[in-house]
Amino acid sequence: MCVPVLRGLVSEQTRFILSSTKDFPNLTLGEGAEEVENTAEVDVDYSYLVNAGVVRDNDCFFPLSDSEEETEAFEGKSSGGPEEPKKNESIELYADILDSRIPAELISPKPEDEEDDETFVFVRIETLGRLHLLSGDQVILEGQDAAKKRLCRVFGIEERLIRSGHTSEIFMSPCLFYNLGIKPNSATPQAIRLTYTCENAPLCTIREAVLARVPTPVSTSKTYEKAFMNALKDYFESKNRVVCEGDVIAVTIDEERARQEESGDNDEEISNFVSLRENIKQSNLTAVYFHVTAVEFSKASPPVLITGGVIDVNSTKLIQEGVSNIQVPSMQRYLGATGDIPPLPSDIPEESPFASLLDIASSSVHPLAIELGLSCSVLLRGARGNGKRVLGAWVAEKLGLCFYDVNCFDLAGETEAKTESSLRARFDIAATYAPCLFLLRNIEALASKEATVESGQEPVISSVLSECLAKVEETTKKTGQPVLVVATASDPERIPNSLLSCFRHEIEIEAPNEANRLAILKSLTAKIPLAPDVSISSLATQTAALVAKDLVDLVARAGVAGLERVSKATTVSGNGVTWNDLIEAGVTLNASDFDRALGKARASYSDSIGAPKIPNVTWDDVGGLASVKDDILDTIQLPLEHPELFASGMKKRSGILFYGPPGTGKTLLAKAVATSCSLNFFSVKGPELLNMYIGESEANVRRVFQRARDAKPCVIFFDELDSIAPKRGEKGDSGGVMDRIVSQILAELDGMSSGDGSSDVFVIGATNRPDLLDPALLRPGRFDKLLYLGISEDNDSQHNILQALTRKFRLAPDLDLRKVAEKCPFHYTGADFYALCSDAMLKAMTRTAGEIDQKIRDWNENPPLPPAGIKYPVPMTVQYYLDRLVKPEETEVLVQMVDFMNAQAELIPSVSPDELEHYKKVREQFDSSMSKEKSDAPKQEIVQSSSSSSSMHSAPESSLDTAARSDPQPDNLDSVVPNGKSKGKKKDKGKGRSY
16 A cells, blocks of 8 residues: 555655565455466456556457356357357347446457447356357347347456346446337346347448437536537547437536636636546536437448448538437436436335335326326425435436426525416426426425414415426326426425425435445445545444435545645645645545544534434443443343344333432443443433423424434433423423423333334433432333432442542552542542542642742752753743753652542532432332332332442332322422531532543
8 A cells, every 4th residue: 555645656765565465364456466376366457458568459358267157158169069140140138237338448359449339238258158259249239129220249248347236138338228219217127139240230321410409407508508519529529429310319518617618717727627626536527418300311321221320520410409308318327427416326225215206206207197197296304414305316317307406495585476486487497308307405495384373374385386286287298298396395394284285295214224324435435545444334333313415524524634634744744745746646534534524524413402422431431330230231232132022012121210319420321331332322401402482392302312213223311300301290380391391201202112213212311309200201111220329338339430530540659549448438429539539630730840840949049050052041941941851750740649638638528428318218218119019010120229239129110109299309408408508619529520
């Protein structure tokens, strides 16, 4: 590999490192590379040999194969096999289209430069031998229409040049496939007849040909007229094109360059811009189609043996006039003219939204559906950036329809009359592009449900849209050219019902799961050089809850990060490398580039209710709470590792409630669980859910659970659960918003225990006051497992906490943490220990800084003699001493026993002994209530665990409700605890980290 770019110039300073490939078992040999020890198994790239001058470009090479079919095919041909076929004998083969052009360097024998590559067809090497043909032989192809025949040349190609999964036998370009009259969208393989011809069949010369444009937003625009006419001219001048009446021709133009040329920009600026785009390997190519409507042959031409003739640029007269409304072949991927739409994948699941929309659309373009007047109107629902527009473009490409999309925000005018006229005008334009798929993006911009509720009347735009759809249906029935209307909405709940009723079908597009994200990332990085430390599968796991547009942005950010990284390296070296040099040399993206991009993507994605992500907290960070690990993992890890146990309808337990004194590690424990199970962690605070508008607070709860479902496997952590789910009916608030939030949370929890969409979503709640929670939250199927997280009750547990907190500290050799633990009282919480360690580190830093200050004071009182040639400043300053004279051991911060003692002397515990007694009473309250009705109802499990021990008890279903009603606890701890004000000025010490 080349570091830090892909390629560059070799100089005397270039360092070469030779290593055996055995040291790199996963190493992929580059083009033309050979492994000396096993040369017989090297797959030679013939283009490399041709370019190197090793072989002649007109030689025919076939790779040796171990397959029995290929061996028998060639052996049968050379040693008394079946007789060779006779002239004009036909054979039927299943045909398919190629994904991309086959480079001329990979075709053997190499065709002449002026030959029309649209007449080339390709078969596998073994098929070529089975047909007893030589690569480059001429054949006549006949499709479903016997009147459409083509004289073609058949070439043998290697299996690696054919997309995996292809079962067809002969491959060709989409245009030739379409011009033979074969239906590209058929569910069954299409067969063509191949006729052998042993002599060169003459082709007629065309005297005059008439071409009509296929109407699209690009081909009908004056801005691009000059560009596509020049492209059409280059198309016919570059090769001897063979066409016949009814053919479709496709050329490509660069939209960005055409717009700049039309605007009259400087030619030098355009040239530099195009050069930069070519180096980046990015272009906005768009396909423009032409239909051959009439052909007139030359009188001097020989008799017509097959359909079609040759366009002679010196004698043929080409006329471009009018438009032709026809379906066209899907050439975007073949020509690399996808524009801003990613290429259509070849392996889309049958139950995907694409398959559903394609099924509806293909039925609507059927001649019988057009005759009966069956129109197509579909609403695509999904979050922004979920790929709704791309989905519509793929369906249009698959069916050969013109794709015309309009953003409804651009249609919304100052008045309803302007909006109506804009909408009608767009429908009229779409009718000129028929057959067409008309996409109305963001349909919610036309009307809102809030305005409908305020006025009490349905919006006028709904009736206008209904009239436009009816007009489209009429026009389709008259002309036979359908217009499929597809609308997109990111929030259909805000669309008036009258507007929704205009659409006959609705398709919901969910956020991509991990498998979908992996496929999207593989597609986005297919042509991007990646370093060995980049794991696409790991990246797909870390990008939970991100939609397709976010993933595109992620890869783009990673590319910018890679350029910045290499640019900084070249700037330091002072080579004067420019951005164009870097782009031309190529940059490999490594894991750090994606990490930076992922951090920025999450930051831009986060909003008021946060973004799920996998935390970085391990069990080593949790001191003294490892005893509850098994109880938690039984609830969370079991459904993940053994989903078959819950396939029979058994309800899983997905809710855990942590309760106990503050600062005992509830939040940290939840993060450790998410990290150990590789789950996304979604923390929700109470105020984030509240909204001043009626119904929005409950909607925020629904969005939280929906976002967790999109990011599954995911853990939702409700901190301070008692603040958002108090007992209903006890305290009145304006509008009863808290009661509605509790009801919405209960509904979501009930759906999680049985819903398929929530199979990998878990909920963890944390509270200091479980007696204030609504009793319904603690019933089976909700928060049915309770874990009491207490304080450490022995010195061993305290020692474990101190060890976890000081893992990254530099401790003095004579410091014994066990002695520190022995001096700590037993009502210290984890937050108190965190404050103790933080203060001890601060004391050590202050002490170290004081020692340096004392040395400088001693220096100034008795200045030492400087070495020869060096002059010290007088007086000596701290900055100079630290920069020039300080020794590494002088600035090393070592935490000593005295630092802990000084920190402990100033520390005031966050929980007093009296407050701790209250929490023990709460714990005993739940214990007693769980044992009163032990045999009366189904069991519910409660686990009480301190940092050193845990126990499990069973209780009836309604025991918690009984306890909450019979022994209500006061809302204020001060009414129970005499010393409620025991916290002093150091009360915020424990807020640095939750324990």
